[in-house]
Amino acid sequence: MTQRQLKQACAPTTASLRDVAWVIDRMASSLCMLTDEGNRLAGLLTDGDLRRALLRGATLDDPALPFATRSPQTVPAGSPRALVLDLMRAWRISAVPELDPDGTVVGLHTLSDVVGAEPLPNPAVIMAGGKGTRLGALTRDTPKPLMKVAGRSIIEWIVLNLVGDGIHDIYVSVNHLAEQIEEHLGDGSRLGCTVTYLREDPAKPLGTAGSLTILRELRPDLTDPVVVMNGDLMVEFDTGQLLDYHASSGAQITMAVRSYQHEVPFGVIERDEVGLVTAVTEKPTVSFDINAAVYAVEPATLAFLAAGEPSTMPELVQMCLDRHERVAAWTISSDWIDVGTPKDLARAKGQA
Numbered sequence: 001m002t003q004r005q006l007k008q009a010c011a012p013t014t015a016s017l018r019d020v021a022w023v024i025d026r027m028a029s030s031l032c033m034l035t036d037e038g039n040r041l042a043g044l045l046t047d048g049d050l051r052r053a054l055l056r057g058a059t060l061d062d063p064a065l066p067f068a069t070r071s072p073q074t075v076p077a078g079s080p081r082a083l084v085l086d087l088m089r090a091w092r093i094s095a096v097p098e099l100d101p102d103g104t105v106v107g108l109h110t111l112s113d114v115v116g117a118e119p120l121p122n123p124a125v126i127m128a129g130g131k132g133t134r135l136g137a138l139t140r141d142t143p144k145p146l147m148k149v150a151g152r153s154i155i156e157w158i159v160l161n162l163v164g165d166g167i168h169d170i171y172v173s174v175n176h177l178a179e180q181i182e183e184h185l186g187d188g189s190r191l192g193c194t195v196t197y198l199r200e201d202p203a204k205p206l207g208t209a210g211s212l213t214i215l216r217e218l219r220p221d222l223t224d225p226v227v228v229m230n231g232d233l234m235v236e237f238d239t240g241q242l243l244d245y246h247a248s249s250g251a252q253i254t255m256a257v258r259s260y261q262h263e264v265p266f267g268v269i270e271r272d273e274v275g276l277v278t279a280v281t282e283k284p285t286v287s288f289d290i291n292a293a294v295y296a297v298e299p300a301t302l303a304f305l306a307a308g309e310p311s312t313m314p315e316l317v318q319m320c321l322d323r324h325e326r327v328a329a330w331t332i333s334s335d336w337i338d339v340g341t342p343k344d345l346a347r348a349k350g351q352a
Contacts, residue, residue, distance in 0.1 A: 009108055010035045013042045017053060017067070018060035020045050031095050033105060034068055040103040043068025074099050077106050080236045082152065082160035084109045120166040122224045122243060125215060126158055127208045128231030129175030129200050143177040145231035146184055153184065155231050156191065163192045165239035167227065171218075173198040173211035208293075209311040212302050222299035228313065230293040234337040237294065242330055246296035249328035252320050253301060256294035257329045261287045292332050301325075 008026060010033045011019050023032040024047050034043040045068045053067040054060075073091050075084055077100045084096055088111055098107030128145040145155035159170060170193050174181050178199065188195030198214040200206050206213070208230065215226070225246055227239060237256065246254035263285045270279040295313060304319045305311055320327050 006105065006108055009033055010039075010105065011064070012036075013065050015064045016061050017050060017058060017064050020050060020064045021060065024050065032064075033097055033108070034065055035105055039105055041072075041074065041097055041099060041105050043070050044072040044097065045069070072097065075109070076101075080157065080161070081164040082157050085160060085164075086152070118166050119168055120240065120243070122167060122227055122239075123169040123171060123215075123219070123222070124162050124167045124227040124229070124239075125171045125173065125198070125212065126155060126229060126231045127173050127211065128155060128181055129173045129178070129205060129211065130208075130232070141177075143181055146180060147232075149234060154234060155181065155185065157234065158229065158231065159185070159188070159191050159193060159195075161236050162227070162239060167239055168193045169196075170194065171196050171198050171215055172231070173200065173206075173214070175200040175202055175205050178202075204308075205310060206308075207310040207315075208313045209305060209316045210309060212297075212316075213305050213307045213309075216299075216302045216305070217307075222302075225296045225298055226302075228295040228297055233293060234335075235292070235294070235332065236334050237332050242294070242296055245330045246328065249326065251326040251328035252298045253317055253325075254296040254328040254330050255317065256292040256332045257289040258292045258332050259287055260290040261285050289329065289331075294332070296330075 005027070009023065009031075011023050013034050013036050015023075015032075015034060020032040020034075024030065030048075031044055031046045033041055034045065036042050043065055045064055049067055049069070053062070058067065073087060073093060074097045075087060077098055079098065087096055088094065088109075094111040096109045097105055098109060100106050126145075128143065130144065145158075146153045148154075149157065155172070162170060170188060172181065172185065172195055174197050178197070182197055185191070185195050196218070198211045198218075200211055200214070212226075212228070215222075225243060227242070242254065242256060263283055265283060267280050267282045268284050269277050270281075272278050291314065293313070297316075301316065301320060304316065304323070317327055
């Protein structure tokens with residue numbers, strides 16, 4: 001929703017029921033937000049609230065605020081789409097205001113926005129076959145993509161983000177404890193998509209790129225870029241923006257990257273050509289672009305992989321570079337957690 005549309009979905013606290021009716025009619029939505037002079041949410045009226053007020057004898061010229069819900073369901077600014085969808089389902093509501101910490105309205109999520117994105121023709125592959133050995137005992141009996149964060153498995157967060165962006169054809173590579181992942185996701189219908197499984201030989205794991213050869217065999221008709229990502233990422237990104245950037249770049253592979261900063265815990269010196277110190281910088285911070293493990297891949301690139309042989313996505317990128325194929329980088333600016341260690345899992349759960 002644009003800022004102009006958001007403003008049109010609001011009315012002042014002095015508004016009448018007639019004003020609210022105009023907002024609801026103008027927006028073709030089911031609600032109107034009442035805001036104070038600082039644009040803070042003071043109440044919310046749905047079309048049902050409006051009907052009930054009139055049935056109780058109110059007139060269209062009566063003030064709207066007394067009939068409003070003063071503490072409606074809201075979400076904090078920047079909430080992930082899957083969390084918003086969960087709230088809508090739990091409370092059986094079709095719209096949720098988004099507020100910053102002081103109660104200012106910064107967004108409005110509607111059900112059509114959350115689940116009604118224009119369908120994209122691109123398939124997505126989620127790599128979920130790893131053993132997750134860095135998580136130790138946590139993944140001995142449970143595959144890492146099924147670790148719970150905010151009441152939902154990591155892989156469900158991933159699927160819902162993809163579905164919300166219009167991806168409905170999803171492939172999941174499985175190996176370690178594959179049956180649990182397949183039972184958990186099923187055919188994908190409850191999440192609004194179709195899930196097909198790329199089953200590896202348990203005796204020969206194929207790595208993060210090797211299982212794409214199974215996709216190549218299943219879908220020799222592929223013409224649209226494939227979105228590929230690890231199954232242990234807590235990240236929300238705009239899939240459409242990634243694919244648009246990939247198309248404009250003319251690359252065979254576009255890698256999502258993220259800035260990583262590291263503070264050197266010592267004083268760093270600079271020396272001239274004869275070894276004399278020219279500067280001292282105390283505990284400098286250095287910045288790098290790191291691989292965020294999300295990719296857009298041209299179908300032709302899959303031909304570079306040897307059938308049935310292990311390979312990783314960084315190796316596939318290097319194959320492209322060795323062949324002088326173009327590889328692009330697209331920056332993810334949202335929060336990003338690679339859930340690889342118990343500390344990472346705790347951070348994803350907000351415990352660290």
